[in-house]
Amino acid sequence: MSAAVDGELSSTEEQQFLSHLTKCKECTEEFDEAKKTKLIIKERVVRFKAPLSLVNSIMQLTSLSQRETV
Amino acid sequence: MFAEKSRPWNKIEICICNRSPRDITHFCEKEYIRVSAFLADESSCLQFKESPTISEPGRIPLMDNPDATPNEKSVTKHESLSIAERKMQLEFQNEAVPHLNALYNYALHITMNPDDAEDLVQETYLKAYRFFNSFERGTNCKAWLFKILKNNYINLFRKNSKEPGKVDYDLIKDFYHTIKDNRNDTTETDTDYFHSLLHEEVYQALHSLPEEFREVIQLCDIEGFTYEEIANMVDSPIGTVRSRLYRGRKLLRTQLEGYAQKRGFITDQDQ
Numbered sequence: 318m319s320a321a322v323d324g325e326l327s328s329t330e331e332q333q334f335l336s337h338l339t340k341c342k343e344c345t346e347e348f349d350e351a352k353k354t355k356l357i358i359k360e361r362v363v364r365f366k367a368p369l370s371l372v373n374s375i376m377q378l379t380s381l382s383q384r385e386t387v
Numbered sequence: 388m389f390a391e392k393s394r395p396w397n398k399i400e401i402c403i404c405n406r407s408p409r410d411i412t413h414f415c416e417k418e419y420i421r422v423s424a425f426l427a428d429e430s431s432c433l434q435f436k437e438s439p440t441i442s443e444p445g446r447i448p449l450m451d452n453p454d455a456t457p458n459e460k461s462v463t464k465h466e467s468l469s470i471a472e473r474k475m476q477l478e479f480q481n482e483a484v485p486h487l488n489a490l491y492n493y494a495l496h497i498t499m500n501p502d503d504a505e506d507l508v509q510e511t512y513l514k515a516y517r518f519f520n521s522f523e524r525g526t527n528c529k530a531w532l533f534k535i536l537k538n539n540y541i542n543l544f545r546k547n548s549k550e551p552g553k554v555d556y557d558l559i560k561d562f563y564h565t566i567k568d569n570r571n572d573t574t575e576t577d578t579d580y581f582h583s584l585l586h587e588e589v590y591q592a593l594h595s596l597p598e599e600f601r602e603v604i605q606l607c608d609i610e611g612f613t614y615e616e617i618a619n620m621v622d623s624p625i626g627t628v629r630s631r632l633y634r635g636r637k638l639l640r641t642q643l644e645g646y647a648q649k650r651g652f653i654t655d656q657d658q
Contacts, residue, residue, distance in 0.1 A: 318633055319629050319630075319632040319633045319636070320614070320629060322632075322636075323607060323614070323632070325613065325614050350640055351633075351636050351640075354636045354639055354640050354643070355607075355608050355636065357589055357643065358589065358593065358604060358608040358609060358639070359608050359609065361586055361589040361590075362586070362589055362590055362593060362609060363586045363590065364488065364492050364609075365491065365492055365495055366488065366491075367487050367488050367490075367491035367508070368491075368501070368505060370505070371487070371491065371505045371508060371509065372487065374509060375484060375487055375508075375509070375512050376484070378512055378513065378516060
């Protein structure tokens with residue numbers, strides 16, 4: 318089921334799964350629920366910004382190595 | 388390194404923060420060559436700006452052939468850096484640095500502490516840079532970085548006998564409020580209860596899950612890794628990843644429904 322939600326089935330597996338869905342109401346419901354849940358996580362979990370101090374130090378990382386060799 | 392410089396560089400400012408990792412990579416692919424060139428001459432830290440219009444007239448010719456002989460006129464002060472090292476540096480900047488935000492987010496999730504997360508990411512990039520030559524070009528760099536981060540976390544933090552899996556809701560709430568990015572708030576007119584859920588509730592629900600469930604959901608739904616990549620990162624077979632996702636999502640759904648019910652919404656079952 319998860320594999321179907323995440324697009325991890327092969328094309329034959331997917332076909333089999335989809336045809337099963339047309340016959341099985343329970344599975345269809347569950348599939349929809351799982352997809353919804355995945356969407357919520359994807360869209361609703363906030364993404365934090367990396368703090369500038371971190372950005373700066375990472376950018377300096379490669380420049381720093383330059384200076385070290387000088 | 389550069390054949391000529393037409394005029395002094397302006398400071399370029401790009402905010403990496405507002406981009407998803409994929410956007411950054413795309414954006415940086417176009418601009419990074421110039422940005423990297425800039426880095427060679429500026430010793431102060433570089434800040435990036437969102438608008439991709441970098442307004443120099445004409446291109447700055449960058450060495451197409453990194454193995455060219457060093458007779459080329461060079462204005463860089465870092466001549467002692469070998470060509471190969473310079474090439475590696477540019478590759479690192481192109482491939483590894485764009486994932487900074489994603490890595491930071493992941494670090495935040497697993498440490499629940501912004502200072503620890505920052506240290507962790509820093510440590511990760513240091514290691515990654517040191518061992519960059521062992522990274523197989525063409526494979527997923529993000530996955531590689533995440534694996535390093537995870538290992539660092541285990542080495543640096545787990546050893547301090549911090550009990551994993553315990554959830555402090557107050558901590559999450561406070562933590563969330565101090566760093567929340569308000570950008571993503573949109574007005575939802577949809578009355579479907581799923582859409583009414585607050586960011587905060589979703590975040591809490593996710594963090595109420597046992598760690599191994601939370602982790603795979605994060606890696607799959609938020610970061611978009613394949614099952615195979617996830618399996619490698621968590622050192623478990625793909626079947627385990629699948630079942631954890633299945634059970635984790637089910638648990639999550641129950642949690643989220645609980646929140647919605649508390650706020651008086653009808654659940655799907657009553658439709």
